[in-house]
Amino acid sequence: MQIEPVKGVGSWLWDKEGNxxxxxxGGHAVISIGHAHPHYVKKLSSQLNxxxxxxxxxxxxxxxxxxxxxxxxxxxxxxxxxxxxxxAEANENALKLASFHNxxxxxxxxxxxxxxxxxxxxxxxxxxxxxxxxxxxxKVCFLPLNDHEAFLDWFDDKTCAVIIEGIQGxxxxxxxxxxxxxxxxxxxxxxxxxxxxxxxxxxxGRSGKFFAHQHAGIRPDLITIAKGMGxxxxxxxxxxxxxxxxxxxxxxxxxxxxxxxxxxxxxVLDVIRxxxxxxxxxxxxxxxxxxxxxxxxxxxxxxxxxMIGAEFDFxxxxxxxxxxxxxRILTGNSSNKNTLRLLPALTLLEEEIALFNSTLxxxxxxxxxxxxx
Numbered sequence: 001m002q003i004e005p006v007k008g009v010g011s012w013l014w015d016k017e018g019n020x021x022x023x024x025x026g027g028h029a030v031i032s033i034g035h036a037h038p039h040y041v042k043k044l045s046s047q048l049n050x051x052x053x054x055x056x057x058x059x060x061x062x063x064x065x066x067x068x069x070x071x072x073x074x075x076x077x078x079x080x081x082x083x084x085x086x087x088a089e090a091n092e093n094a095l096k097l098a099s100f101h102n103x104x105x106x107x108x109x110x111x112x113x114x115x116x117x118x119x120x121x122x123x124x125x126x127x128x129x130x131x132x133x134x135x136x137x138x139k140v141c142f143l144p145l146n147d148h149e150a151f152l153d154w155f156d157d158k159t160c161a162v163i164i165e166g167i168q169g170x171x172x173x174x175x176x177x178x179x180x181x182x183x184x185x186x187x188x189x190x191x192x193x194x195x196x197x198x199x200x201x202x203x204x205g206r207s208g209k210f211f212a213h214q215h216a217g218i219r220p221d222l223i224t225i226a227k228g229m230g231x232x233x234x235x236x237x238x239x240x241x242x243x244x245x246x247x248x249x250x251x252x253x254x255x256x257x258x259x260x261x262x263x264x265x266x267x268v269l270d271v272i273r274x275x276x277x278x279x280x281x282x283x284x285x286x287x288x289x290x291x292x293x294x295x296x297x298x299x300x301x302x303x304x305x306x307m308i309g310a311e312f313d314f315x316x317x318x319x320x321x322x323x324x325x326x327x328r329i330l331t332g333n334s335s336n337k338n339t340l341r342l343l344p345a346l347t348l349l350e351e352e353i354a355l356f357n358s359t360l361x362x363x364x365x366x367x368x369x370x371x372x373x
Contacts, residue, residue: 001324008035011345011352013330021324022352025332029169029201029307029343032228033271037347040231040267047263055254062262069269070239074210076223079239080246083257087200087226088116090236093251094222095120095161098194101244104160107140108151112171112335115163115198124163126171127335145171146180155187161194162187166202166212172334173302173309173341178216185218195220200236201307204228205272205346208282208305215304228346233264277346281305288342288353295357297364299338308342309334312364314371316340322363329359 003021007014011034013021023031033040047062054060063083071077084090095107109115109124116122122131123138143150145168155162162184168174188195197220202212206228209215213223221243226236236256240246255261272278285305292310293301300311312319315337323329332341344352 001330003324003330010034010036011348019328021328021330022355023330024342024344024348024356025330026228026343026345027232028227028332029206030227030230030232031345032204032206033231033268033275033277034345034347035232037231037267037271039271039274040264043263043267043270044233044260047260050259052260053255053258056252056257060257060259060262062259062266063257066257066262066265066269069266069273070237073269073273074239075214076219076239078242079223080242080244082238082240082251083261084236084238084253085234085255085261086116086236087198087224088118088121088236089253089256090200090224090226090238091115091121091124091163091196091198092118094196094224094238095124095163097222097238097240097244097251098161098196100250101194102160102192104158104193105139106156106159107138108154108159108162109140109142110145110164110168111142112145112168112174113142113163113165114168114170114335115165116200145174146177148180148183151180151183152187155191155193157191159188159191159193161196163196163198165198165200167207167303167307169201169307169341169343170335172311172336172339173307175212175302175304176216181213181216181218185220188221194222196222196224198224200224200226201343204268205278205281206305206307206343207303208278208285210278212304212307229268230261230264231268233261235261235265272346275347281346284348284350284353291353291357295361295364297368302339306342306344306346306348310340310342311336312338312340314338314367318370319363319367322366323359327359327363329356
């Protein structure tokens with residue numbers, strides 16, 4: 001979009017001309033606690049005045065504080081944490097860890113998946129348009145999401161890992177069924193395959209649980225995180241089950257877990273806890289889903305909490321353009337072209353939801369009238 005934001009506060013952005021926009025996309029679900037949250041700004045500013053970076057060859061107590069707070073808030077206190085810079089890096093390292101652990105190569109991923117753009121992460125992404133020939137030799141097979149029979153047909157004792165998103169984002173906000181996640185967990189337990197939950201977009205309270213897979217009551221072997229983790233500061237990570245035995249030099253990173261990144265991630269966790277944002281996402285989001293589902297012209301609403309996909313019977317490019325340029329509300333799209341993605345800050349207010357709903361009703365009516373002509 002031809003919009004140049006220069007300032008943000010909460011769920012609002014201002015462009016260089018001074019126009020004000022309601023941000024319901026958060027830069028691909030990155031803005032978890034709102035733009036320029038005071039605690040976040042203070043934490044980063046204070047850290048910047050002390051030390052912003054040194055390599056992982058020295059002691060950095062912020063990494064320990066981050067790991068402790070993340071484990072406590074997510075209920076994964078016994079998992080260890082490897083820090084990196086992005087979701088793609090997190091998934092790349094998780095797949096590598098899985099292969100180190102069981103010595104296998106075969107990976108199962110799912111239709112409409114998106115796991116990143118690095119070598120193995122993009123090979124596990126179901127989009128040939130972003131896979132270069134060099135990515136094509138990895139042993140990855142793609143199966144339909146929630147298809148128990150297809151999964152049982154392809155899964156065997158040669159499977160290294162199964163990687164699945166807690167909720168598919170780019171794929172159109174598609175939710176794995178709890179029974180499907182439980183099936184994957186059971187089969188991985190039987191054969192020693194590794195279950196990787198990609199919570200890069202669906203984690204950090206967005207679904208109304210800290211992680212989306214927690215709605216199904218399962219515990220994966222590896223959990224990958226990024227986007228909302230730093231509220232805009234680049235940071236990612238892999239949460240690692242205690243069943244993994246590490247060795248010195250197995251994984252490494254120059255910038256991962258640096259002082260500024262850790263300060264940003266700690267600030268996010270502080271705000272999520274203090275403002276009870278996980279429960280707030282559940283209450284606000286589920287009511288919003290109900291409201292959208294009842295709106296004329298909406299075909300289907302998928303998701304959980306504040307990760308919502310509203311699907312229509314027509315491509316939504318015109319609808320998004322009208323919302324952005326005529327009403328100054330920013331939303332996202334998905335790979336199927338018909339699904340509007342809503343990924344706002346978890347600090348979103350009820351009145352901001354009401355503003356969007358009334359605006360969507362007007363814009364949708366205009367789009368439907370135009371299509372009827």
